[in-house]
């Protein structure tokens with residue numbers, strides 16, 4: 001069955017939070033996801049295969065800019081273009097809401113994510129020293145220039 005990319009619903013949160021805890025050393029809580037999902041300025045998507053949560057991502061919008069957050073794909077589903085497709089869809093939906101530029105932060109050593117974001121048109125705009133904890137690591141701040149990759 002094909003990967004289905006849909007808007008994240010409140011009922012998805014327990015499984016999203018479980019995957020978040022599995023993947024990240026400083027995971028968002030169930031409550032954080034609930035707060036964002038109920039904000040009109042946020043948009044979150046899930047990717048599912050045969051009903052199984054394969055990944056998720058989202059953004060928080062501020063005027064014509066948005067911060068992309070919580071990009072994650074379950075380990076056994078990686079390397080199949082799921083993150084790329086989810087993010088293309090997310091950015092396309094954002095453009096319809098008037099978003100012109102996207103930003104995000106990524107661990108400086110996260111080669112996979114850096115490569116993924118570059119493919120989507122993000123460029124490094126600087127380093128935030130020691131931004132991450134567990135383990136402490138610099139963040140690369142990335143921005144699109146408004147000409148993102150096509151879905």
Ligand SMILES: CC(C)(COP(=O)(O)OP(=O)(O)OC[C@H]1O[C@@H](n2cnc3c(N)ncnc32)[C@H](O)[C@@H]1OP(=O)(O)O)[C@@H](O)C(=O)NCCC(=O)NCCS
Pocket residue numbers: 023071072073074077078079080081082083084085105106107110111112113115116119
């Ligand atoms: C980063 C992540 C979301 C990528 O998800 P994914 O669905 O595997 O990514 P895609 O299949 O869409 O691949 C996107 C690009 O990354 C590359 N890539 C995938 N796995 C890779 C790996 N293990 N090493 C290097 N590059 C890799 C792919 O080759 C692809 O580029 P290409 O098409 O030019 O080859 C996933 O690895 C993940 O959840 N990692 C842990 C959480 C994380 O780091 N999130 C980002 C926080 S900012």
